[in-house]
Amino acid sequence: MxxxxxxxxxxxxxxxxxxxxxxxxxxxxxxxxLYVLALSIVKDECEAQDLVQDLFIDFWQQSLYKQVTTSIKGYLSNSIKNRAFNFIRNEGVRKRRENNIPLPKEFILPTYHLENAELKKELTAAMDDLSPAAAKVFNLAYLEHRSYHEIAADLAISRNTVMNHMVKALKTLRTRLKKWESL
Structure with a gap:
């Protein structure tokens, strides 16, 4: 039994x-x-899924169940609400900081153009070493200047998956472009 x-x-x-x-x-x-509760707060399906997943991972790996003193549902409910509100607060802070960075009108970010033809050629060759998914995520993030959140929504994948693709892409590109490190 x-x-x-x-x-x-x-x-x-x-x-x-x-x-x-x-x-x-x-x-x-x-x-x-818990997903429905998180979704009602963050208003984003991928983020809500990530928040719930992260809660359960932490609950098990960090033995958070040892902190439960009343009901498990009450603990989980409070935890997911706190995580959702923290996400909203942190996202708001990040956006305010981005909007408060003063840049002159004629300023062009260095990533918008590659003046060195040889570096561009090497970068293109290095991009060919990436998996199609990692290359797509990298292009959306660095060439189209999209946030991980936007990429996850567009590709219908989690933000963690986007981050994993970026880690793999950047590792591959750093290895291939190591001789350009001094630029």
Missing amino acids: SPDYGNDVILLERLKAHDLQAFNYLYNNNRKW
Whole structure:
């Protein structure tokens, strides 16, 4: 007979015993309503999914279940609300900072043009080494100046996936373009 995970006391005991089946029960029975709750706050499907996923990862890996003193649903509800409000606050701060950077009208960001034909040729060759997905994400981020958030929405992937593609792309490009480091 399997344990009754519907009881918070038993579920917490099983989680503290590192019972993966108990965690799976918790995840499968709570992720949808937590997603809806996060979505109602952040108004972005990808971000809401990421917030819920990150909550469950932290809940398990950092043993956050040890902090639960009342109901698990109450703890999860408060946690996802806090994460969603933190996301909104941090996003607002980032946008205000971007808007407050004074640039002269004639200023052209160095990434907008490549004056050195040889470097451009090397960059094109290095881009060919990237996977199609990583190349697409890199182009959207650096050549079209799109945010990770916008890229995730356009490609219907999570922001974490966008970040993973960028990490791989930048690592490959840094390796290939190492001789241009002094520029």
